Amino acid sequence: MPEEKSKETVKQLFIQFLEARKLRKTPERFAILEKIYTTTQHFDVESLHEAMIENGYRVSKATVYNTIDLLLEANLVRKHQFGGNLAQYERVYNTNHHHLICVKCGKVREVKDLDLMSTLNTRKFNKFTTSYYTLYVYGVCSRCNRKKTKDKNEKK
Template identity: 40%
Template sequence: MEESQSILAAARIRLEKSLLEKGLRRSSERFAILDEVYSRTDHFDAEDLYLAMQQKSYPVSRATVYNTLEVFVEYGLVQRHQFGDEDNIKSRYEKSLGRQQHGHLVCTDCHRVKEFCDPRLHFIKTNVGESLNFQVQSHSLVFYGECTDVDCETKPGNTSVNN
C-alpha cells in the first residue's frame, strides 16, 4: 500500500510539473482522474474511467475524461494500447509509473487482458537495439488467443459463472 501511495505521489508531482511547463490549468478534475487511474489495477478504456468517476459521484464530464487521458499519455503518466482486431480496436489505458516491463495476453473471445513478466523481454529489447543501432524507447508485446478460464465472467455464452 505504501508503495502505491509513493507512486501516486510521484505521478501527482509529474502532472503538476508538466502542467506548469505547458501553462495548462491545474484543475481538481485532472488530479481526481489521476487518482482514479492510479487506484486501478486493470486495463481500462475512457468510458470505464468515466463510469467509475460517476459511481464515485465525482462531477466530471465525459469530454474531460477523454481529453485528460490524452494529456496523461503525453506526459508519460498512462500508456495507451490498441488491443483488438481490425473490427474491434478500442484504446485501452494503464498507468505507466511504477510498472515493470511486461507483455499482454488478450483473449479474442472475452477481450480480457492479462499481463505477464519475463526477464527475457529486457534482454531481447537491449540486443535488438544494439544489433540494429537503434535506441529503443518503448515496446509492446501482445499475444492474442483464447483464454481457458472456464469461469470467465465475460466469455460469450458462459453459463457456468458463479455469482
C-alpha cells in the same frame, strides 16, 4: 515502487508537465490521475468516467478525454488497442508486464517475464531512441481452448 510513493511521483510529474505547458492544474485533472493510479485494471474512457461519477466527481466526459490525452502526452498513461475497437488504457508506473490476448474471447492477461524484459530494455536500435515498448502476444486462452475441444468431441 510502493503504491503511495508512485502516486506521489506521478502527481509531481503531472504538475511539471502542466506547468511546462502553462496548462491549468485543475482538481478534476488530479482526481482523474488519482483514480487511474488506484485502478489496477485496463479501462476505457467510458468506464473511467462512470467510476468518477460513482465516486462523486462531477466531471464531464470531455474532461476525462482531454485529461487522458494529456496523460498520454505526459507518458503517465498508455493506450492499448487489444484487437477490439475500444481503446483501453492503463497507468504506466508499476506496469512491467506483457499482454496475452485471446483472439477468441478478447480476454487480456498480464504476464511478467523478467528475462524478456531485460533483453528488450537493453536492445538498442540504429538511429532511434526508445522511450518504451509494449508487447502483445496473441493466442487462445485455456478456457477457449477447452471449449474448442469440447465442441469437437460433441460433433463426433
